[in-house]
Amino acid sequence: MSTVVNTSEAPTGLGFGARFTASMVLSRWTPGDGWSALEVVPHRPLELSPAAMALHYGQAIFEGLKAFPRADGSLALFRPHANAERFNHSAERLAMPALPVETFVDACARLVRADASEVPTGPGQSLYLRPFMIAVEPSLGVRPAQEYLFAVIGSPVDHFFADGFEAIDVWCPSDQIRAAPGGTGAAKCAGNYAGGLAAKSLAVAQGCHEVLWLDAREHRFVEELGAMNFFGVTREPSGAPLLVTPPLSGTILAGNTRNTLIQIAADLGVRTEQRHVDIAELTTGDVRFVEAFACGTAASVVPIGSVTTADGRYVLGDGRPGELSTRLREELAAIQYGERPDARNWIHTV
Incomplete structure (x- = not known):
């Protein structure tokens, strides 16, 4: 109780x-x-x-x-x-x-x-x-x-996940969807979360923490997690990190933390690319992403260590929190807790 x-x-x-x-x-x-x-x-x-x-x-x-x-x-x-x-x-x-x-x-x-x-x-x-x-x-x-x-x-x-900043494992179902075009995917309504609870239970039963949802049409493109947005980190031709996140298409919640991190990344000189992310980019031998993470108000920034599909479990990077994931989490927390200047007037003092 x-x-x-x-x-x-x-x-x-x-x-x-x-x-x-x-x-x-x-x-x-x-x-x-x-x-x-x-x-x-x-x-x-x-x-x-x-x-x-x-x-x-x-x-x-x-x-x-x-x-x-x-x-x-x-x-x-x-x-x-x-x-x-x-x-x-x-x-x-x-x-x-x-x-x-x-x-x-x-x-x-x-x-x-x-x-x-x-x-x-x-x-x-x-x-x-x-x-x-x-x-x-x-x-x-x-x-x-x-x-x-x-x-x-x-x-x-406390932290949303009991393990704090440890990497989480996510399960990606191919036969269920969170939201379809024209539906309520971009609204923060109770029904969206109720519809994902059965899949969350299946994810936990397989030793995973969360569900990574795919698009409704092709069951191919990454959308978001059960209560968080998705980011991956790849490399520019110069070797600099490139932050990648799916575009807001009406089936993804416009996360405030998502928007915040895009702006913090820009302040750090890291470019963000909003594009479709094929699940194959996370589950093939030629993985393009060197790290990935989820984000939301409740959880802040949470590294993703592995993705599990019907074909098996795939580790991202070395399975541990990545360099950019860690930097973004630290920068966000420093602003929220008053350890860094609030240059964008995000703080509303009570």
Whole structure:
């Protein structure tokens, strides 16, 4: 069972997403009144009608972002406006009302201020925020709901993976897909994740950590992992590293960490190429990639050590975290925790 804890009493062994802070933020939407004023209330069970439309027709979207303890003693959100904009993109795709960007950011900031004493300060720790919106109107009519609940909850967390920065192994199925063109692949909605859980279980059963999804048409091109974007590292003709990631095509989530790393790489003088990545580039004897990694808000940067397909297991590079993967992770963390200047105004101090 998930529990609410004060992390000052449990600063280590937090895991990821199993503990929650004492507060949450709520707002409700109805057609006549729009969004109600934000309320900070105790973290508690929600009371929903069994006919709430989210339970039947899946109108449920969410975001994930973090509040970081900074080197100067402050607390800060990382790029919350980008999360707010993506939240509204998801809402539009699922016929849900938009939430003003500043309201989204204010809600996250209010939660951090309310539970500031519960933000963990150990190495690699942070407060993970989960803003979400669900359809709460009680009706079985197949149509967009007329009542919605927006909420933000917080979870003090360690690294997403228990092994920290160790390389993960991924499984690549050829008979299942995550998203198809014209679908909801670019929206951060609950149904996208539910559809991938069976494959995640199969991956774990084979000794892998995550699923590496291929495209829906040809089952050939790498798209993303279950909750992270994909990057590979190859070489320019000059020998310099070249960062490669699949293009955003409507079936891949526009990850904020993905966008951030592309900009950090440019600052480091590393070029990024957005192109289709054939799975054969990861699973043949002539592997073009010297390293690969996944990235997302929850996990930051996670090296990929091997890819498993129906034909076998293929090790990338030497199977360990690569040089550029490590550098990008360190640069990102240094900005988030206040150890490097915030040259791009990504930090929103609470």
